[in-house]
Amino acid sequence: MSATAKPCLEIRSLSAVLANGQRVLRSVSLAVQPGEVRALVGESGAGKTMIGKAVLGVLPKSVRIVEGEMIIEGEDLGRLDAKARRTLIGARTALIPQDPLTALNPSRRIGPQMTDRLVRILGWSGDRADSRIRQLLDEVQIRDPERVLKSYPHELSGGMRQRVLIAAAFAAEPRLIVADEPTTALDVTVQKQILRLIAELQRDHGTAILFVTHDLGVVAKISQKVSVLYAGKVVEEAATVDLFASPQHPYTRALMLATPRYTDPYASLKPVDETVLAGLAAEIAAADQAWRPSHG
């Protein structure tokens, strides 16, 4: 991959605050190159979902972006009006959500729900959308598409629903997919299948993915690059192989020690060290200090 290729997604120094002024994102910068999987890893509450929502333009009302740029394929979202931004996001991106039950409309059958977007937003003909959806259902290894297309979401298993959502995400050939913990709500055996499916489709379609997870095992399996997030701040960024070979930041090392291994599930498990957390707190306080004068 050449260094001059235009990134699929670039986030520059993105900061966001809650209504009470508390910062949830602290000058986050990261880039996802075309066709690359970047993992975004961090503990619960680190702000992983916030970054995904910011990119997709669906931040909750209580969260306000106070600085930074988000650029999708060279287009700065901040410079577009609301309508153009929606169009760009709708055409170039898609989401694979965490909870496959609530991400599907409970009162609509799967078929119309999937084709609707291709027809109404992208202006495809009904036949083209229909055959596209069937092709994708085949790619996610759904063997009885007729039944699935006629089903309501609650009539499918969690794994099936997640397959449907993956098919839906890839259907419109987005350039970037945000996958927000797409396997967390599933049981372990299904998790592996779903992860493999996402990796397969990603490779076949050459789609870039921003893959949000709190699981370093998943990071190792699926991503080429990784950003480690703590309290809304990127504390380390590296190629995935390098990160596992030589983690630089003490928090990354602590996170690795806190992750169970298949070979030795219980032995090396440790909560994140007190001194590491104290170091992080100091780091974040310093960053906030440096940030406030120019923005407060």
Added chain:
Amino acid sequence: MDKARTSSRRTSPRLWLAGGWLLLALLAAILAPLVAPQDPLAQDLMLERLPPFWLDGAEPGYWLGTDSLGRDLLSRLIFGGRIAFIVAFAAAASACLIGSALGLIAGYFGGWADRIISRVVDIWLAFPPVLFAILLVAVLGTGLSSVIIAIAVIDWTRFCRVIRAEAMSQARMDYVESARIAGYGRMGIMLREVLPNVLPSVVALLSLEMGIAVIVEAILSFVNLSISTDDPTWGGMIAEGRLSIHQAWWVLVFPLTTLILTVLCFSQFGEGLKARFDPVLR
């Protein structure tokens, strides 16, 4: 599929029984001039307080007996049904339309729209409904249309509150967010994604409201504030029946039973429909 079939069979009896009675009553009301055995207004002092057909002294052709002016009860019930159904449909539909639309907007859009609509609802609910109705009819004047307007004006909040809460919880669902990401407009999402999910509740409330409208109309008739006293109404019949309860219980009991049964059937029918049309409950 199997699950769906068994549970819809379970909900069937109440849907069919309630629906059956409502259909029967509705058809009788529509075809009243054809099916009513007597003229509902014809008085005959020779025939006053005839008992229903199974008691001694009953006259053929006067199945449920007559009131103190000798008017046929069954015919009066059938004709009274006309007003009951007109009020039920018109008032409930208006209340439903206003209330559901405002509730949907408040619940889905939130923010300003929600604050204003919710405040109005709070103010509305501060009035005792029956007093409110009597007041409104007193201002608007008696008559069918003022009864309908009064019920709609009072009861839209019933729809608004429920639909607002449901739209609000739907709006938080991820499928709404996914629709946003895909590029759907807010209006489109509200109507195409959220509305179908609150529709079963709208239908159930609508049916319940029809029952309530029948009661309110009866109350207004009872206190002589509904339509002209010549046309038979269930409420008016109950008011009259109350006066002769000791001499002829049937004059009170039949209209009262008809009223209660109809109201009950409306609410059961609504619940049955909801269970039927909600894909998650089904």
